[in-house]
Amino acid sequence: MTRFTVLVAAPQPRSAVYTTALRAASEVAARAGVTSSPEVVDLAELGAELLADDSAAVNAALESVRESDVLLVASPQVHGTYTGLLKVFLDRLPELGLGHTVAVPLAVVEDLRNSRGIEEDLRVLLADLGAWVAEPGLVLAADETARPDSVVRAWADVAAPGLRQAVSVAA
Numbered sequence: 472m473t474r475f476t477v478l479v480a481a482p483q484p485r486s487a488v489y490t491t492a493l494r495a496a497s498e499v500a501a502r503a504g505v506t507s508s509p510e511v512v513d514l515a516e517l518g519a520e521l522l523a524d525d526s527a528a529v530n531a532a533l534e535s536v537r538e539s540d541v542l543l544v545a546s547p548q549v550h551g552t553y554t555g556l557l558k559v560f561l562d563r564l565p566e567l568g569l570g571h572t573v574a575v576p577l578a579v580v581e582d583l584r585n586s587r588g589i590e591e592d593l594r595v596l597l598a599d600l601g602a603w604v605a606e607p608g609l610v611l612a613a614d615e616t617a618r619p620d621s622v623v624r625a626w627a628d629v630a631a632p633g634l635r636q637a638v639s640v641a642a
C-alpha cells in the first residue's frame with residue numbers, strides 16, 4: 472500500500488491552505504491510483520515544539536514524512552517563498568531523507584503574477600532532500616482557496632499521469 476502524507480506549513484492550524492491541500496490530495500490520489508487515505512501533518516499544530524531538541528510529536532511527524540511514498544507539501548507564500556515553519560521542519564530530515572519519495576508541491580499566493588518563485592523554491596527544496604518532484608506543482612491564489620475545486624481538478628488532470636507513473640516506479 473502506498474503511504475501518502477500531506478504536510479501543511481501554514482502558520483495557522485486548520486487553515487485555508489490545510490483545507491485546499493486535503494482537497495488537492497484527494498483529487499490527485501484518485502487520478503493517480505493511490506488508494507490509501509493521507510496522513511496529515513499540520514506544522515502549525517506543532518508550534519514551538521519544532522524548536523525543541525526532542526519532541527515526540529515532531530519525531531512522529533518526521534517519521535511520517537520520511538516513510539511516505541507520496542508527500543504533498545503545501546505552503547502559503549511568505550516574503551516571496553515558503554514558510555519558515557516548513558524550513559525549520561525539513562531541516563531536521565537527514566541528507567536525502569526523501570530519497571524514495573514522490574513530492575507534490577502546492578503553494579498558495581496572494582497574487583498569481585508573483586507565484587513563480589515559491590513553486591521553484593519548493594521544487595528545489597524537495598529535490599535537494601532527494602525527492603522526485605511531480606510536475607506541475609499546484610499554485611493557487613489565496614482567494615481561490617475558498618472554492619478550489621475547479622482549479623484543483625484541472626491541475627490534477629495534468630499532474631496525475633506523471634504522478635501515477637512515478638508512484639508505480641517507486642512501489
